[in-house]
Amino acid sequence: MLKKHPTIKKNDKVMVIAGKEKGKIGTVLKVDSEKGRLIVEKVNVVKRHAKPNPRTGQGGIIEKEASLHISNVMVVCNKCAEATRIGKRVLEDGTKIRTCRKCGEAVDA
Numbered sequence: 001m002l003k004k005h006p007t008i009k010k011n012d013k014v015m016v017i018a019g020k021e022k023g024k025i026g027t028v029l030k031v032d033s034e035k036g037r038l039i040v041e042k043v044n045v046v047k048r049h050a051k052p053n054p055r056t057g058q059g060g061i062i063e064k065e066a067s068l069h070i071s072n073v074m075v076v077c078n079k080c081a082e083a084t085r086i087g088k089r090v091l092e093d094g095t096k097i098r099t100c101r102k103c104g105e106a107v108d109a
Helices: none
Strands: 013-016 025-032 037-040 045-050 060-065 073-076 086-090 096-100
Antiparallel strands (some): 013 025, 025 037, 045 060, 086 096
């Protein structure tokens, strides 16, 4: 089965729309299009117990962001400052850009 290419990219500002972290806004750190998941900065933070090793240094309880499903977040438009759907538009020179469905402003910086 073919996988759909995600409309959310790294460094996008997103809002969580479902789950225990609903309403939080953060920046996308990583997108895994194969699994349909992404990691958002300071959202869905979990605690992991780690043994001391050369890579992590001192052991203990480490807090890190866990992944969210891509359907549980929406891109936040820079102009409207709201969570919005993403549309696509082709410019005169042939380049494709992502646009806000509410105001029509380009999401790509």
